[in-house]
Amino acid sequence: MKFIKFLIKSAIFCFISFIVIIIGLYTYAYLSPKLDLKTSGSLYIYDNEDNLIYQGSSSNEWETLENISPYLLDAVVAVEDKNFYKHNGFDYLRIAKAMMLNIKKGTIVQGASTISQQYIKNLYLDFNQTWRRKIEEAFLTLELEVHYEKEDILEGYLNTINYGQGNIGIVNAASYYFNKKPSELSLEEAIMLAGIPKNPSRYNPVTSYENCLKRAKTVAKSMLKNNYITEDEYNNLYQTEIPIHKDHKEGNLQMLMYYNDAVHKELNSLSEIPPSLIDSGGIKIYTTLDFEAQKDMEESILENKADEEVQVASIIVDPQTGAVKALTGGMNYAKSQYNRALSSKRQVGSTMKPFLYYSALENNLTMSSTFASTPTTFNLSNGRTYSPINASNVYAGKDITMAAAVAFSDNIYAIKTHLFLGEDKMIEVAKRTGIEKELDEVASLPLGTSEINILDFATGYTTFASGGYRKDLYFIEKIEDLDGNIIYEHEQEKTLVLNPNYTYILNEMLTSTTNSAFVDYTTPTALNISKKLTNKYAIKTGTTNTDYWIVGYNKDRLVITWMGYDNNLSMNNKVRNSAKNAWAETIEKSLKNVETAWYETPKNIVALPLNAITGVTTTNSNKATLFYYLKGSEPTYTKEQYVSTEDKKESSKK
Secondary structure, three states: HHHHHHHHHHHHHHHHHHHHHHHHHEEEEEEEEOOOOOOOOEEEEEEEOOOOEEEEOOOOOOOOHHHHHHHHHHHHHHHHOOOOOOOOOOOOOHHHHHHHHHHHHOOOOOOOOHHHHHHHHHHHHHOOHHHHHHHHHHHHHHHHHHOOOOOHEEEHOOOOOOOOOOEEEEHHHHHHHHHOOHHHHHHHHHHHHHHHOOOOOHHHOOHHHHHHHHHHHHHHHHHHHHHOHHHHHOOOOOOOOOOOOOOOOOOOOOHHHHHHHHHHHHHHHOOOOOHHHHHOOOEEEEOOOHHHHHHHHHHHHHHHHOOOEEEEEEEEEEEEOOEEEEEEEEEEOOOOOOOOHOOOOOOOOOHHHHHHHHHHEEEEEEEEOEOOOOOOOOEEOOEEEEEEEEEEEEOOOOHHHHHHHHHOOOHHHHHHHHHHOHHOOOOHHHHHHOOOOOOOOOOHHHHHHHHHHHHHHHHHHHHHHHEEEEEEOEEEEEEOHHHOOOEEEEEOOEEOOOOOHHHHHHHHHHHHHHHHHHOOOOOOHHHHHHHHHHOOOOOHHHHHHHOEEEEEEOOOOEEEEEEEOOOOOOOOOOHHHHHHHHHHHHHHOOOOOOOOOOOOOOOOOOEEEEEOOOOOOOOOOEEEEEEEOOOOOOOOOOOOOOEOHHHHHHHHHH
């Protein structure tokens, strides 16, 4: 009996405590500053030509509730939040039911977010699932509910929700799918639109009309159940196919929002811009985005896409400034908001080797320094052995030059160089160029076994492309308030961290990947795209079991492209060729209006025409290429003494 009384008292205490807490929270929310719905998150983002590319939640158009079809209002409330007009931000009964169902199923099969909660998420553009974020969301929802009428909340929600295919807000969605204003939507069209936000990539009528229709019928059942439509109206729905307009606007790029993510990330990192100013909105952000380059990059990637599952991360940088001209973190933002350019880290393969070869040049090796390209087992200092292999198990079976090792991406040569120099040398160079990733002193490091983010990697490569100057990559040129007052402006900073002479030699050496003079026991790794290129580029490719990279640059552009699969499917030639062709078209298009030229040769650099593979003098013009040296380090042999074996064979045939 005492136990029962204790339980009753405990229950009463908990109930009263709950009521007190709820009253306290709503009182706190009421006393908090009123959120400005029209400017919360209203960040006006411009490209480098001062064209507006983004406003608020990706829409520069806002429609009032009076000008939105009543059919849509009813459909959204019926399917998303039937108690919307009754609750105060949280549907506690719905939350309890969802919890019970999820516990019963052992997984999350049903959510309980109200329209108010979803609107708060849209305003702050953050879908992080941490507890801190959820608590913040709850407080903001309370503030929203106590300060605004339900009509204001519903209006804001409809103008910020994702309707798929890159369409944010009802104005864009109505125009894109049906070529109508929101007020002109029919009952059937409104029901279809109301069903899309549950899964925009699956339920929009462009991706799958059938899935959209199935979802629409679910919405219609909710409307019938909640007395928004009659039985007759329900039975007469979708007797004929609803025409879809598919208004693909030029500015509606499916990869552009990945760049927008990067702008927001940089914005949140600027100490000069307080979070309160970002939250309150009303600031104009002028970016480094070259809209044409972004558009051309997207077209090049999509036109060369290997299959429907492959993913991409790609970036275009101006090496002279560090400005990011274009970026994508995936194939389609509407289908996947995971930004691989910002968030993923992948093994970079042989694109890591230039950091090794710069270190080699700095430590008195030259373009014509040779090691044997033969199967090799290395005895390491830790007592273990390491037996790397070349791609397809192809070896020269002889000594080859460093330039040839770059052209063929020879793994044996790279490991021999790495161990000869010491495993710390390459890491030291990578750090100097700006790569922040902590790299391990391991024998396999030159083969790109470390996982690096593409932006981190691009920072390192920009140092090579700029002639040895380290620059931080950036997306924001300046920020103004709505009155035009500048509150932030990017300051150019550069630090010379590499020797310009060795950097020049490295950049020349990286052109070997498209140089036919290196065709021998195998072919240079990027030779198959050489005919697509009208400019001279330093290029390096890299392959792992699950990743393909291609990096290339001159003094005016750097482009890095990664392709692979989110589920780590094995790499294949189709993906490799897809990435190469997309990269070639992207960098060429990005320079179509730029008067570009190759790097100016430093005064203390000399060049000698030598055999590409052996590095000795040659009489065979097809095998000759220029080798570059710091004055005093060039070979001193004479033509008569050092004609290559291959040349001698050619002479004997004649």
